[in-house]
Amino acid sequence: MKPLRWLLALLAWLFGRRRAKAKQGESGERIVPAGAPNRGAENLVLVLLGIATLFAVGFIVTYAEFGPLELPNELLGVCLGGACLFIALALTVVAKRLVVTEEVEEEYPTENEEEQAKVLEIIHESGSRFTRKRLLVGAATAAGGALGLAALTPAVSLGPLWYTRPLDETPWYRGRRLVDVSENPMVAEDIEIGSFYTAFPEGADQDELASSIVVVRLHEGGLQLPAARRTWAPLGIVAYSKICTHAGCAIALYRKPTFPVVEPHAALICPCHYSTFDPARAGAVIYGPAGRPLPQLPLLIDSAGTLRAAGNFSGPVGPSWWGVRDSKALNE
Amino acid sequence: MSSSDALRDPVRFIDERTASAPLIRKVMRYAFPDHWSFLLGEVALYAFIVLIATGIYLALFYNDSTAHTVYHGPYQPLDGQEMSAAYKSVLDLSFTVKAGLLMRQTHHWAADVFLLAIVLHLMRVFFTGAFRKPRELTWIIGLVMLFTALLEGFLGYSLVDDLLSGMGIAIAYGVALSIPLIGGPLALAIWGAPFPGKPAFFSRMYIAHVFLFPILIGTLIAVHLALVAARHHTQFRETPRHTDRRLIGIPTFPGQVPRSLALMFGTFALLFFLGGLIQINPIWLWGPYHTYLGTNGAQPDWYLGWLIGALRLMPSFDVVIGHVTLIPNPFWGGALFPLLVLAVLAAFPWVERRLTGDRRAHNLADRPRDAPTRTAFGVAFLTWVFLIFVFGAADRLFVLFGLNYDLQLYVFRIGIWVVPLFLFFLTRRICRDLQAAERTAHLQEEGEEQAERERSVVASQAPG
Numbered sequence: 001m002k003p004l005r006w007l008l009a010l011l012a013w014l015f016g017r018r019r020a021k022a023k024q025g026e027s028g029e030r031i032v033p034a035g036a037p038n039r040g041a042e043n044l045v046l047v048l049l050g051i052a053t054l055f056a057v058g059f060i061v062t063y064a065e066f067g068p069l070e071l072p073n074e075l076l077g078v079c080l081g082g083a084c085l086f087i088a089l090a091l092t093v094v095a096k097r098l099v100v101t102e103e104v105e106e107e108y109p110t111e112n113e114e115e116q117a118k119v120l121e122i123i124h125e126s127g128s129r130f131t132r133k134r135l136l137v138g139a140a141t142a143a144g145g146a147l148g149l150a151a152l153t154p155a156v157s158l159g160p161l162w163y164t165r166p167l168d169e170t171p172w173y174r175g176r177r178l179v180d181v182s183e184n185p186m187v188a189e190d191i192e193i194g195s196f197y198t199a200f201p202e203g204a205d206q207d208e209l210a211s212s213i214v215v216v217r218l219h220e221g222g223l224q225l226p227a228a229r230r231t232w233a234p235l236g237i238v239a240y241s242k243i244c245t246h247a248g249c250a251i252a253l254y255r256k257p258t259f260p261v262v263e264p265h266a267a268l269i270c271p272c273h274y275s276t277f278d279p280a281r282a283g284a285v286i287y288g289p290a291g292r293p294l295p296q297l298p299l300l301i302d303s304a305g306t307l308r309a310a311g312n313f314s315g316p317v318g319p320s321w322w323g324v325r326d327s328k329a330l331n332e
Numbered sequence: 333m334s335s336s337d338a339l340r341d342p343v344r345f346i347d348e349r350t351a352s353a354p355l356i357r358k359v360m361r362y363a364f365p366d367h368w369s370f371l372l373g374e375v376a377l378y379a380f381i382v383l384i385a386t387g388i389y390l391a392l393f394y395n396d397s398t399a400h401t402v403y404h405g406p407y408q409p410l411d412g413q414e415m416s417a418a419y420k421s422v423l424d425l426s427f428t429v430k431a432g433l434l435m436r437q438t439h440h441w442a443a444d445v446f447l448l449a450i451v452l453h454l455m456r457v458f459f460t461g462a463f464r465k466p467r468e469l470t471w472i473i474g475l476v477m478l479f480t481a482l483l484e485g486f487l488g489y490s491l492v493d494d495l496l497s498g499m500g501i502a503i504a505y506g507v508a509l510s511i512p513l514i515g516g517p518l519a520l521a522i523w524g525a526p527f528p529g530k531p532a533f534f535s536r537m538y539i540a541h542v543f544l545f546p547i548l549i550g551t552l553i554a555v556h557l558a559l560v561a562a563r564h565h566t567q568f569r570e571t572p573r574h575t576d577r578r579l580i581g582i583p584t585f586p587g588q589v590p591r592s593l594a595l596m597f598g599t600f601a602l603l604f605f606l607g608g609l610i611q612i613n614p615i616w617l618w619g620p621y622h623t624y625l626g627t628n629g630a631q632p633d634w635y636l637g638w639l640i641g642a643l644r645l646m647p648s649f650d651v652v653i654g655h656v657t658l659i660p661n662p663f664w665g666g667a668l669f670p671l672l673v674l675a676v677l678a679a680f681p682w683v684e685r686r687l688t689g690d691r692r693a694h695n696l697a698d699r700p701r702d703a704p705t706r707t708a709f710g711v712a713f714l715t716w717v718f719l720i721f722v723f724g725a726a727d728r729l730f731v732l733f734g735l736n737y738d739l740q741l742y743v744f745r746i747g748i749w750v751v752p753l754f755l756f757f758l759t760r761r762i763c764r765d766l767q768a769a770e771r772t773a774h775l776q777e778e779g780e781e782q783a784e785r786e787r788s789v790v791a792s793q794a795p796g
Contacts, residue, residue, distance in 0.1 A: 031361075032586065063430060063431060066430075068427075068428050068429070068430050069406055069427070069428070071430055071431070073433045073434050073437070073608055074608050074609055075608070076431055076434045076608055077434050077438070077604050077605055077606075077607050077608010077609055078608055078609070080434070080604040080608070081600075081601045081602070081603075081604035081605035081608060082601070084597045084598070084600035084601035084604060085597070085598070085601035085605075087597040088593075088594045088595075088596075088597035088598040088600075088601055089594075091590045091591075091593045091594035091597060092590075092591075092594045094590040094594075095587070095590035095591045095594060099586040099587060099590055100586065100587075101582065101587060102582070102583065102587060103363075103580055103581065103582065104361055104363045104580070104581065104582070104583045105363065105573075105578055105579065105580050106361075106362070106363045106564065106578070106579045106581075107577060107578060107579075108563075108576070108577055108578070108579055108695045109562065109563065109564065110577075155521075156521075158522070158524065159517075159521035159522070159523065159524045159525065160517070160520050160521075161517055161521065163517070163520075164516035164517060164520065166520060166525060166526050167509075167516060167520070167526050169526070198624055200624075206622065206623075206624065207528055207622055207623045207624075208526075208623070209526050209527045209528070209623055210526075211623075211624070212623060212624030242624050243623065243624075246506065246660075246661060246662060247502065247503045247505075247506030247507065247643065247662045247666070248502040248503065248505050248506040248509075248527060249499050249502050249503065249506075249626050250499075250502075250623065250624050250625055250626035251626070252625065252626030252627065252628070253626075253628060270626065271626050271628040271629070271630060272499060272502075272503060272626065272630065272640075272643075273640070273643050273644045274644065274727070274737065285648065288648065289643065289644070289646055289648050289661045289662075289665075290648065290661065291648060291649075291650035291652070291657060291660055291661045292650075292657065318509075318526070318527065319505065319506035319509045319510065319660065319662060320509065320510065320650065320657045320660035320661075321509040321510065321515045321516035321657075322511075322512055322514075322515050322516060322657075322658055322659065322660075323516065323656060323657070323658070324516075324657045324660070325655055325656055325657075326652070326655040326656070326657060
């Protein structure tokens, strides 16, 4: 019979209503104003907390019951969210119905002029034994500054400092074969007008910014390359860096004229900020915020009919930086 | 006092060891003004708590390595694809870690809500003049937190290394390169090498996202709240008893604590409901990122929309001498524009003080109509930023409604200047009319009271 008696004692302890004893300060005045008990609100809070408990248990059960692949994300979210929601509701009832709503008044803090003067006085009086203050402050500044600089120096290891040559480097050189994403050589005859190909230098890291190029074939008569680039587009096949000179996204869109009479000619477009380049006119910017043309890669066709680079890009690849030289300078 | 008070011993224990009973009592009776708009900052705080909690969970499963790996897992469309270990770890987190998807989506939603709450809180503080002396420091710290949170959010979704996040990092690289004079070396220092950079770049982003920035934001929150408490909240002039010297409000305990906790659990509930029920950033659809891949219609999280809008809206203009580019285009929209917005907001308390000559401390919050020029400027400035934000989605507007992109570009280039200017004068007008209407109503009331008094005087003098 002992467990039963314990249970009864527990229930009595939990559910027994205690008389709200007036606990007061010695002066007899309350700090928090009194209010009438509100059993209805208390019951409501109990119900809401009970529901919150059920939701929380529901979360644990859901988690345990399902395997990782069929675990319903919605149910998990609703269980956790529901538990939080009903606790929030319970607290709202406590705030609005159970806790006394009272107003307190406080003075806003003001300036402490006397204390300010004391602070100044302490500082000045503390320094009364120093005779060459300016020199000492100068020396301390120098020591502190040098130490700060020394502490920052290792940050130089982050990357090359004042040396932007890596930005100009590319994996392309004369004779390097063009391959597709699976390292298959690009055959010139397979490049069709109206299609858009991505190529890489054979055996290179394809993610390097200066690796990827777009290859498109245009009607040879429609090409308007500068005189120096006449030989860069065998069979009308042109290649440009695939990285937009504006902000470095990939030129992923190709607008080919499906009805040439009214539609503009072919264009290479970056989907990030819609910079648009003309493949027929040496990658010139025809629309959008880019400031430099796309760097062009000269091509040649080897005896096996595959495409190879005939040299390096006409200009720096990718977004511009302070001091970058325009590709025009390299041609003229 | 009853001797059976169970709390007596703990209270005595704490006070005997910390001597903090006077402080605790003061904190318990600290007055909170009772107005819903004062709770926006609290929502941001609670979203931050969710970010920390869910973020810790995510960090237990995330791998910051860019090493190539081949995906084999339950998500069939990507099976056999080569990808970074980082992206794979987030895919696994979403598909095979139990509750991982809920935590990831809740984390993402919490970031969006965090920034939204900060921006709304900023607007409340701006339009009520709560940034004025003696609260300028609180304002500045809030602004620093906003911009830190922007970067923190950006780093967060960049770590996933899916196609969208890769495109975002590419643009960040372009913007970093564009910074005058130091852009090239700076970008190389951050990335360690030309984009996509060394593998260490991901470790750097990771430590920044899970340690440096959270510590910074957490510290700033502490200072922000300490400053609020030191100077107390502003309050509206609800009654003549609410003055610049006397604050009237609900005490921390027992009044404010259940209210605040209810708001906290309410925020938690909202975020878990969103994380469970509404899909956000389904990374498995985007696929892995490579520098040579891009997708049309890519949109960042909402809080970066104003930057993509600025980058797209900015006319093609670089500072060029001969054939040498000095300042490339991404600088204007990607760096100068947000810095300008930050500078205007940061300088505003001092600019307003200079222009109005009002150097006094203010504890009473203005209603927006009480300061017509400030309100008008705020509306115009916000509209300016908002329109640039809207243009960030111009390509979506084209897809959804067939609005010509080119036409939108030119309309917005003019609209972002004309509409705010128009709204400035309109808002100022409305504020002044509201003030005038109030004055008239007030005078009328006074007149009626006067007449009433006179009537009663006449009545009492009349022979009975």
